[in-house]
Amino acid sequence: xxxxxxxxxxxxxxxxxxxxxxxxxxxxxxxxxxxxxxxxxxxxxxxxxxxxxxxxxxxxxxxxxxxxxxxxxxxxxxxxxxxxxxxxxxxxxxxxxxxxxxxxxxxxxxxxxxxxxxxxxxxxxxxxxxxxxxxxxxxxxxxxxxxxxxxxxxxxxxxxxxxxxxxxxxxxxxxxxxxxxxxxxxxxxxxxxxxxxxxxxxxxxxxxxxxxxxxxxxxxxxxxxxxxxxxxxxxxxxxxxxxxxxxxxxxxxxxxxxxxxxxxxxxxxxxxxxxxxxxxxxxxxxxxxxxxxxxxxxxxxxxxxxxxxxxxxxxxxxxxxxxxxxx
Amino acid sequence: xxxxxxxxxxxxxxxxxxxxxxxxxxxxxxxxxxxxxxxxxxxxxxxxxxxxxxxxxxxxxxxxxxxxxxxxxxxxxxxxxxxxxxxxxxxxxxxxxxxxxxxxxxxxxxxxxxxxxxxxxxxxxxxxxxxxxxxxxxxxxxxxxxxxxxxxxxxxxxxxxxxxxxxxxxxxxxxxxxxxxxxxxxxxxxxxxxxxxxxxxxxxxxxxxxxxxxxxxxxxxxxxxxxxxxxxxxxxxxxxxxxxxxxxxxxxxxxxxxxxxxxxxxxxxxxxxxxxxxxxxxxxxxxxxxxxxxxxxxxxxxxxxxxxxxxxxxxxxxxxxxxxxxxxxxxxxxxxxxxxxxxxxxxxxxxxxxxxxxxxxxxxxxxxxxxxxxxxxxxxxxxxxxxxxxxxxxxxxxxxxxxxxxxxxxxxxxxxxxxxxxxxxxxxxxxxxxxxxxxxxxx
Numbered sequence: 001x002x003x004x005x006x007x008x009x010x011x012x013x014x015x016x017x018x019x020x021x022x023x024x025x026x027x028x029x030x031x032x033x034x035x036x037x038x039x040x041x042x043x044x045x046x047x048x049x050x051x052x053x054x055x056x057x058x059x060x061x062x063x064x065x066x067x068x069x070x071x072x073x074x075x076x077x078x079x080x081x082x083x084x085x086x087x088x089x090x091x092x093x094x095x096x097x098x099x100x101x102x103x104x105x106x107x108x109x110x111x112x113x114x115x116x117x118x119x120x121x122x123x124x125x126x127x128x129x130x131x132x133x134x135x136x137x138x139x140x141x142x143x144x145x146x147x148x149x150x151x152x153x154x155x156x157x158x159x160x161x162x163x164x165x166x167x168x169x170x171x172x173x174x175x176x177x178x179x180x181x182x183x184x185x186x187x188x189x190x191x192x193x194x195x196x197x198x199x200x201x202x203x204x205x206x207x208x209x210x211x212x213x214x215x216x217x218x219x220x221x222x223x224x225x226x227x228x229x230x231x232x233x234x235x236x237x238x239x240x241x242x243x244x245x246x247x248x249x250x251x252x253x254x255x256x257x258x259x260x261x262x263x264x265x266x267x268x269x270x271x272x273x274x275x276x277x278x279x280x281x282x283x284x285x286x287x288x289x290x291x292x293x294x295x296x297x298x299x300x301x302x303x304x305x306x307x308x309x310x311x312x313x314x315x316x317x318x319x320x321x322x323x324x325x326x327x
Numbered sequence: 328x329x330x331x332x333x334x335x336x337x338x339x340x341x342x343x344x345x346x347x348x349x350x351x352x353x354x355x356x357x358x359x360x361x362x363x364x365x366x367x368x369x370x371x372x373x374x375x376x377x378x379x380x381x382x383x384x385x386x387x388x389x390x391x392x393x394x395x396x397x398x399x400x401x402x403x404x405x406x407x408x409x410x411x412x413x414x415x416x417x418x419x420x421x422x423x424x425x426x427x428x429x430x431x432x433x434x435x436x437x438x439x440x441x442x443x444x445x446x447x448x449x450x451x452x453x454x455x456x457x458x459x460x461x462x463x464x465x466x467x468x469x470x471x472x473x474x475x476x477x478x479x480x481x482x483x484x485x486x487x488x489x490x491x492x493x494x495x496x497x498x499x500x501x502x503x504x505x506x507x508x509x510x511x512x513x514x515x516x517x518x519x520x521x522x523x524x525x526x527x528x529x530x531x532x533x534x535x536x537x538x539x540x541x542x543x544x545x546x547x548x549x550x551x552x553x554x555x556x557x558x559x560x561x562x563x564x565x566x567x568x569x570x571x572x573x574x575x576x577x578x579x580x581x582x583x584x585x586x587x588x589x590x591x592x593x594x595x596x597x598x599x600x601x602x603x604x605x606x607x608x609x610x611x612x613x614x615x616x617x618x619x620x621x622x623x624x625x626x627x628x629x630x631x632x633x634x635x636x637x638x639x640x641x642x643x644x645x646x647x648x649x650x651x652x653x654x655x656x657x658x659x660x661x662x663x664x665x666x667x668x669x670x671x672x673x674x675x676x677x678x679x680x681x682x683x684x685x686x687x688x689x690x691x692x693x694x695x696x697x698x699x700x701x702x703x704x705x706x707x708x709x710x711x712x713x714x715x716x717x718x719x720x721x722x723x724x725x726x727x728x729x730x731x732x733x734x735x736x737x738x739x740x741x742x743x744x745x746x747x748x749x750x751x752x753x754x755x756x757x758x759x760x761x762x763x764x765x766x767x768x769x770x
Contacts, residue, residue: 072445072725073419073422073423073426073442073445073446074426074442074445074446074447074448074449075445075448088762088766091762092759092762093755093758093759094733094759154591157589158594159586159589159590159594160586160594160597160598160601160603161597178525178527178584178603184585184586184588184589185589186588186589187533187585187586187587187588187589187590188585188588192589272533272534272589273533273534273535273734274534274734275533275534275535275538275588275734275737275738275741276532276533276534276588276589276738276741277532277738277741277742277745278738286733288420289732289733289734290729290732290733292419292420292423293419293420293440293732294728294729294732294733294763295419295442295445295725295728295729296725296729296766296767297423299766
């Protein structure tokens with residue numbers, strides 16, 4: 001207003017409004033502190049989003065495209081076939097066997113890993129001589145290259161030269177080689193599935209124990225002591241104090257483990273390749289043998305995508321529970 | 328000063344074995360050089376590089392020979408050769424990746440799982456090499472066309488196939504008064520008599536390559552035809568297939584133990600070498616393993632090219648085929664290499680200790696390298712006359728390939744051996760095969 005008066009006479013209306021707005025400090029929206037915070041935040045987030053988009057989103061969309069096409073390994077020109085590949089999978093009895101085995105494998109191994117991982121975590125947080133060495137030793141199964149570890153187990157489960165059977169035989173728990181009570185670990189349907197699950201558990205439970213240990217060490221000892229003073233038993237302390245406090249870590253660990261187990265191809269592929277007669281066939285091996293070795297990419301992709309509806313509800317449930325606990 | 332050095336002792340005694348080894352190495356080296364000198368490669372490949380993807384051979388000595396051959400071939404032709412060996416089961420995934428990327432090795436190799444039918448649109452037509460080789464070394468075996476031809480054109484060059492004969496223990500057969508086996512019935516009887524004495528037999532009822540080949544040998548011997556000669560129509564739903572399944576169940580019940588349900592490709596090698604097995608149906612790698620690890624058992628181990636069934640004698644071989652991607656950066660070099668390695672088939676067969684069986688009739692002239700002078704294996708010198716491949720009598724189509732890789736046939740045998748109803752098993756197996764063929768037809 002002062003400038004306008006100094007100029008003498010009434011200034012045009014537009015000049016006045018510009019001057020007013022400048023003086024009042026009105027800035028373009030992208031220069032506001034809120035916008036700047038958003039831009040800064042999204043810039044920080046962008047690499048992660050890009051990473052997930054490129055390495056997860058694009059392959060997922062590509063699998064979706066393949067599953068609805070008649071693509072084969074040697075034919076880049078694929079026709080759209082709608083849900084034909086999914087229907088073909090559902091028409092095969094082998095698919096249902098693989099689906100059942102996948103669920104048994106994932107749930108069974110998950111429960112065992114949970115139990116053993118928890119027990120191990122409790123043992124490893126105790127003070128005892130050589131704790132560091134023991135802690136280092138128990139993570140070996142998890143750190144060994146999977147192919148080497150599984151080939152080691154293949155020898156231990158060998159039908160003729162199994163060291164397990166030799167030990168059991170020395171303890172007079174089983175008969176001699178060739179007798180009916182000589183277990184054929186990878187040949188009898190129930191035992192074969194149990195064996196591949198066992199190797200998965202052996203390899204995975206140290207990871208669970210480490211996750212739990214990380215959570216447990218974050219629980220203040222005073223809280224545990226207070227619970228003890230209040231008369232809480234060991235199980236009550238675990239169930240009502242420790243688990244609720246480390247729940248976010250537990251959920252994340254479980255989510256990881258479920259994904260890893262459900263999509264675990266290596267153990268079954270190297271030990272039995274799904275045999276005998278589909279006793280250990282799981283969706284990943286069926287998808288691999290159909291899509292890559294058999295060349296029917298479209299049908300292989302459709303089989304592998306059946307894992308998605310299995311995983312999605314579990315992941316949503318876990319993440320929602322986690323979020324609810326955060327607020 | 329040199330005069331003061333101790334003189335070389337020229338009179339060091341040379342053992343007979345040492346002499347033969349040294350002489351053999353000299354002859355092999357000289358023949359390799361002669362063979363390499365015999366052919367002059369086109370000048371255009373000089374200064375190029377060639378990337379080759381092959382499997383890890385079951386006979387390690389062959390890989391050593393192959394790598395040496397490749398190196399010398401490269402030096403002679405001015406080509407920088409790089410050879411990558413990977414386990415054969417990983418090859419299909421590798422090819423899928425190379426094809427998707429449109430880049431990779433200049434020269435590739437199909438082992439057992441023959442992917443010519445899947446990839447032929449993206450492979451170089453090698454009919455000129457195939458025709459030239461057949462003029463030089465005699466006609467191609469009928470089965471080789473199934474492995475490498477599509478619509479009459481050669482999109483691959485068959486290198487060799489693996490014969491899978493019967494390896495049997497003479498001492499054990501003698502102990503129960505049996506002579507040399509000739510038929511599947513003889514083998515069944517041997518299993519029955521010798522299992523009782525702690526020497527069962529075994530064939531894989533599992534998800535491995537040998538299971539696919541072994542049970543097909545029995546099937547074809549019983550007259551089973553997987554498809555018609557066109558490879559498009561399934562003919563496995565037959566009386567012959569039912570008979571083969573029944574026979575396999577009897578053979579399992581009488582002569583095998585449940586360990587066969589867990590076997591992989593090497594389990595039968597160990598089973599024979601351990602001295603337990605009375606006979607196995609396996610490649611001669613089992614014979615060689617036994618030779619190297621248990622000389623006592625090896626002394627008593629003999630070979631039968633294949634057991635005869637009611638409809639004849641059919642050995643199911645595992646083929647190996649060269650191919651070149653269209654996107655290969657050195658097509659001329661790759662073609663020249665195929666020509667070179669094919670011209671050295673005799674040396675290759677010798678290096679593989681008789682394992683690599685040739686695909687061309689003329690190469691069966693006796694004595695064959697590695698076999699002809701071996702008292703026990705010379706019997707394999709007519710393997711070309713009895714060998715068929717999966718899908719028989721049809722070609723190795725993509726649908727036959729999918730039936731192979733999803734183990735439908737071994738699973739049918741497993742079900743019946745375990746006591747499943749024969750008709751239910753037929754219904755299941757034929758249904759699975761029909762579904763696979765229908766999908767390929769639709770696409």
